[in-house]
Amino acid sequence: MKRLFLMISIIFLTGIIISGGTVAEAANLGLVEQLSNELGVTKKQATGGAGSIFKYAKQNMDAEDFTEVAKAVPGINKMMTAAPKAEGAAGMLGSASSLIGGKKASSVAGAGNLAGSFSKLGMKSDMVSAFIPIILNYVQEKGGEKLMNTLQSALK
Numbered sequence: 001m002k003r004l005f006l007m008i009s010i011i012f013l014t015g016i017i018i019s020g021g022t023v024a025e026a027a028n029l030g031l032v033e034q035l036s037n038e039l040g041v042t043k044k045q046a047t048g049g050a051g052s053i054f055k056y057a058k059q060n061m062d063a064e065d066f067t068e069v070a071k072a073v074p075g076i077n078k079m080m081t082a083a084p085k086a087e088g089a090a091g092m093l094g095s096a097s098s099l100i101g102g103k104k105a106s107s108v109a110g111a112g113n114l115a116g117s118f119s120k121l122g123m124k125s126d127m128v129s130a131f132i133p134i135i136l137n138y139v140q141e142k143g144g145e146k147l148m149n150t151l152q153s154a155l156k
Contacts, residue, residue: 049127053135
């Protein structure tokens with residue numbers, strides 16, 4: 001039995017290495033898989049949606065706090081790269097709200113940008129509120145409650 005488990009593990013790791021991935025990238029599938037399975041979205045939607053949320057959070061966090069989030073979420077840069085750029089109405093909303101200033105304005109702009117990104121991924125804007133609790137739980141599992149609270153504050 002142990003020998004069978006060892007063989008399966010070796011085959012799995014060899015497959016990851018041959019496909020050009022790393023063990024860390026395999027762990028990354030945890031969040032993407034979880035989002036995809038729980039919400040019924042494609043892996044591309046899960047990756048891009050999570051990336052959009054992390055990009056938004058990064059704008060509202062200290063660099064060292066975001067570094068801690070990045071350490072807890074393997075593949076976060078890949079997710080953020082997969083996030084569509086905010087353009088059109090969402091981008092204009094962000095520009096207009098930045099003229100108003102203040103935290104409320106940036107919150108409105110962020111919500112608009114996230115809704116625009118999710119729309120480009122073929123999802124409705126209400127999916128943002130479905131993604132966030134799953135992402136927060138994942139960060140809490142991987143980095144602890146304090147880190148989850150820091151991320152949650154950045155998403156308000």
